[in-house]
Amino acid sequence: MGCAYHDEHPPFLTPSYLRQSRHVQRLQRAWDAHIAELQENLQLLPPPSGPPSLSTSPSNANLSKMHASHIHRGPVQDVIERIPPVVDDYAVHPLPTRLSADDKCQGLEILADGGEVRFTGSTKQSEEAASVRADHPMPRECGLYYFEITVLSRGKDAFIGVGFSGRKVSLNRLPGWDTDSWAYHGDDGFSFACTANGKAYGPKFATQDTVGCGVNFRTGNAFFTKNGVYLGVAFSGIKSQRLYPSVGMKKPNDHVSINFGRSAFMFDIDRMMEQERQTVMADLTTADLSGLHPPDDAHTLIHNLIGQYLAHEGYIETAKAFASDVNAERQTLPSSSKTPLHLPNAEDDVHAANRQKIRRAILNGDIDKALKFTNCFYPHVLNESRNKDIHFRLRCRKFIEMMRNYTELSAAAAASPPPPSSNGHADGADNGGVDIDASEPIDTQMELDDQLNRESAPPNHPSSTTSPSSSSSDIDMDASQELSPSKASLMAQNELLAQALAYGQELQSTFGSDPRPQIKKQLSDIFAIMAYTNPNESVVGGLMDAKGRVQIAEDLNGAILVSLGKPSSAALEKLSAQTEALLDEAATRTGGAAAFVNVNRDFLRA
Amino acid sequence: MSSSTVSPQTTYSTTMRASGNFDKSVEEMKPSKSDINWLIMDYLVSEGYPGAAEKFAQETNLCPAATVETIRERVKIRTAIHAGKVEEAIELINDADAEILDNDSLLHFQLLQLQLIEIIRGILANNPSSQNIPAQDFLPAIQFATEQLSPRAPTDVNYQRALENTMALMIFQPEKMPQEFRELLDVRLREKVATDVNKAILSARGERAEAKIKQLIRARAWAEVQAREAKADLPAHIPIGLDVADEMNGDAVMT
Known part of the structure; x- marks a missing residue:
């Protein structure tokens, strides 16, 4: 079993704190579709090896047999190379998955499939260093992005800077020293925001230390962690787009591993993500509903939405019972501000009855x-x-x-x-046990x-x-x-x-x-x-x-x-879809609070 | 370059494309019917529409999250509070789960405060002239306050304040009553307390205190604000589709 190309395509990367992210769920779907597409193309390939009789056989049975059998690795790779992976599409803003093999300074060696980087060159001048960026920028649609590095250098004099920078920032310098780049440096514990003049920020870090870097696109703040401990906000007002996780070093044999979420983080980023989500959800409860369907208040709007859905879908009995429940409630309501509710009457609609019969x-x-x-x-x-x-x-x-x-x-x-008539074990059946012999x-x-x-x-x-x-x-x-x-x-x-x-x-x-x-x-x-x-x-x-x-x-x-010339979806479905689409619009543009809300997870289930 | 290069045609088609794009992405985000059915069942159960919940379960093959009896139980309590029969409501709540009011002293206090307000309301209603209500008419209210509410007041300054405000209802002449006191006599307070009681019973039973559809409509309003603040390319008005006229607009954009 198993498909050869899974060896080539590492499984889709979902960092734990982004498991509920709408953006990452969408990336995952695109990835799955891509894999399915690959699979289809794989089936269309002529078999590279095996008995020649197979390739001449036109029958379906043989086709599926061929698919099940092992396929030589070579052509599979061909297919992968021919079809550009969907996740590389610039428009979908994939997650960083590894250190780039190209977007790096000379003298840096990328190891472990982009999971490690080592400085093999000679000691740099004081103004110089060697940096590398990740394969993709941090998508602000995630709302919050976080990664960690661990210093693997031998000896105590590691000289590492970790942070993020734009695509055009020079890789001959440590991140943080130039415009459009921000970082935290291990030699002095200073933070650098687009300038060579650092500010005292946190402790120094060196060999064996794990340092995390996070950007909150809602607040525009960036923070660092050391060995799982939060160090506070380092930068604010981060507005640039397309910022790549970046790490730089100065000393020969400086060696760093980077974790984009394939393994567990040292810092409890999941908790921070949940707190962010709670903050946003609390803000959401203050929303003003008056513009949605004037003059409805929340109560009336919900009744109208449900009433219309029931009629639209042809749930005739429910619609009747709902109208009667709602009106019974309204009669007990003391406040006279509520106008009597006219729910759509599904009974008048002969089509509703027909549709209900078909559904039933x-x-x-x-x-x-x-x-x-x-x-x-x-x-x-x-x-x-x-x-x-x-x-x-x-x-x-x-x-x-x-x-x-x-x-x-x-x-x-x-x-x-x-x-009893069909077997001679009637007594056995009376014992209460299952009569296996007989059956x-x-x-x-x-x-x-x-x-x-x-x-x-x-x-x-x-x-x-x-x-x-x-x-x-x-x-x-x-x-x-x-x-x-x-x-x-x-x-x-x-x-x-x-x-x-x-x-x-x-x-x-x-x-x-x-x-x-x-x-x-x-x-x-x-x-x-x-x-x-x-x-x-x-x-x-x-x-x-x-x-x-x-x-x-x-x-x-x-x-x-x-x-019948009616919209295929009811207002309630439309409202849900609009919410999702509006959240998307907002999250793609600013990566703000909207990135933390997930209609399916937050509203459409327990 | 010059304004002549931008023809009305271009402007027109650009705006059409923008709203068309949004409509298209809305179309792609359609939730599944079973999700919406779940959302509705969740509302019918938690907000207390037992008849509808029962029929909906039959018509959709969905299981209601609670039995119809427990929904009716909550409806009875709600109805009692709406009618101002607070004492009856407290009894019904204790029948449903005696621990609810023991564990939630704020809710218990709010119910007792409402009961006091209802007693005062009754006294005020019995004196339509409302000019000079004999002081002894208020005695039952004062007695209730001293017996039921004043022992609880010292435990929390908020309780103390609430009790003071309620007692003041007996001192002001109704037409000279300041707004914050008048609000106590607003019958909508009954609705608020009824909602709080419903939430408390639901959470005591380990169920969600608030129906998700309430959050969804707030999210819809909130998301539009967020998207407009982000300068998203949106139609000027996004109808939610409850009105026939909206639908016709929507179709016009689609074609």
């Missing part, structure tokens, strides 16, 4: 009913090309529901004790049948003996009444499996030729369910979860709303 059917797992309702009430919706994917996913969901029915029936059959033959038989079914109808043989299409999912229970319950259940199970299989074949023949990789992937994912005796607890268990119904139900509802 999907949430109950009855995809056929949902398709029937949709085609009856909104015949055009599923035929529109923009809704093709929703239609596809509904049909995939139907397959999943068929497999769920099958699994439930199997589980029920396995759980219920075999009836085993049935299970074995079942598995065997499953296997037979699967082997008799592989997806690439559509003309198998099983029924080619299954428009009805009803099981002929009348026929099985005469048989013993376990036998009947067994037959019902096999019937369900056969129907699911036939439906799967139908799906494959309808969508199998779709060139898009996500379609192929979804198909192979759902067909994989059939391979497991207990899919719920297998790697495909997530697909089987009833929660999957919610998303497709909501997507179909949205598509119907659009077809």
Whole structure:
């Protein structure tokens, strides 16, 4: 297992204190997308080695086999080099991950994949030094940025400066001495803000010491830490953009390691981050709501938002109950300032009722009913090309529901004790223990049948003996009444499996030729369910979860709303999205307080 | 160079692009329906809308975070406070969880203060002329204050101040009452106390004291201020989409 390119691409770096950062979460998503893209390209490559027969085989089976097999390292690297990594995109402002191999002074040697730097040159003149910068500037969208260095030099006379500087600052000097550069120097403990005249700031630091440097983009302050101890604000009014973490040194064999968050920090930066967040959240509670939807106060605004959402989404019963609860509350309210609330009435909307029927059917797992309702009430919706994917996913969901029915029936059959008539261990069953001996033959038989079914109808043989299409999912229970319950259940199970299989074949023949990789992937994912005796607890268990119904139900509802000429999202959804977008706008421009707020984490969950 | 190079067309399309860009990024930030459903359930439960919470659970397959009974229990307390029946509310709170008022002396004091205010309000209401209310009419209020509130006052200067202000209600003639005293008689104080009591019960049960949707709408207002201060390129007005007219504007920008 494992993919070769992971050796080349170190895992995405998320410093602990930025785990909840919106910006870093977005970088991570871009990274994941990039990795997925790499994977796709990898699959398209002709196999560099292996039997030549493979490369001439056109079948899907061989393609996936090829993907699973080990691929020679060489071409993989080619692919990586050909596709520029998304995270290097200048616009997305990635995190610093290592010391730059290029943006450094001569005489510096970068070691440990950019995690260490050593001065190999000769002693510099008093005015001269050798500095290196990180690969990326500190993104102010993080709100707070922090890194640490540890001095590894031998001997006591290390001469190190740590801080940050702009791209154009000379690397022949220590950071802090020139315009657009700030640093804390170990030889004297002074801080330098764009000048060679330092100010007494903290203790000296040398070999074995760990020094941290942090910039708070909300306050514009920078601070340092020594061996985990906060040393106070060193600089304020930091406004420049694109400041790179930087470290400089003067003595031969000066040697420093740098930690951009791959390992734990000595200073408790997580706590500082949380305090910053609390400060911002406290400021947020003072926000003036009067401009959002005049003349609503907070109470009324929330009622309007919820009422509109319920009506928009077709939650008719809830909308009714909400209106009645709210009005009951209003009657008890003593203050007369509140005007009676007119919540949108979902009942008037025949579409709301229709949409609710469709949603209910999907949430109950009855995809056929949902398709029937949709085609009856909104015949055009599923035929529109923009809704093709929703239609596809509904049909995939139907397959999943068929497999769920099958699994439930199997589980029920396995759980219920075999009836006395079918075995001679009735006394044993009375002991209260599970009669494994008695149920085993049935299970074995079942598995065997499953296997037979699967082997008799592989997806690439559509003309198998099983029924080619299954428009009805009803099981002929009348026929099985005469048989013993376990036998009947067994037959019902096999019937369900056969129907699911036939439906799967139908799906494959309808969508199998779709060139898009996500379609192929979804198909192979759902067909994989059939391979497991207990899919719920297998790697495909997530697909089987009833929660999957919610998303497709909501997507179909949205598509119907659009077809009715209504906005696909309600005001409450819009308000949430606007909040996120506005926070982004603010954070990208100033890296201020907005960087510390995360809509998903802070407001949309417990 | 010259002003002629900037045609009205350019200006127009630039502004269109700006608002279009913002609308597009809003579109990309859409939360999932299940997140919004969670947000609503959270509100229905914590702010006490039991009927709606029950139906919403049925219609969305969501589990409510609390049973309908516990929500109704809180609603009953809220209703009692809104109606000025503070004594009844205190009993109901003690029925729900006797430790709440034992552990939260400030809340207990606020409830007793409200009870005193309600007694005074009753006396004032019984004397519509309000010119010369016989002093003995105030006796029940004074008795309540000495028995229930004055033992608590010395423990905290804030309590002491609050008690003094409340007692002053009996001294001023209503029409000459200064604003800060008049506020005590404002019925909105009941709503505030009811909200505080609800929060206290929720936190006593280990639940979040404030519904997240309240924070979300504040965050929305706050974020706009932040973005405008940062000189972000935003439409002059960003409607939240509650009004039909807003939607039509939004569509006009999109096309």
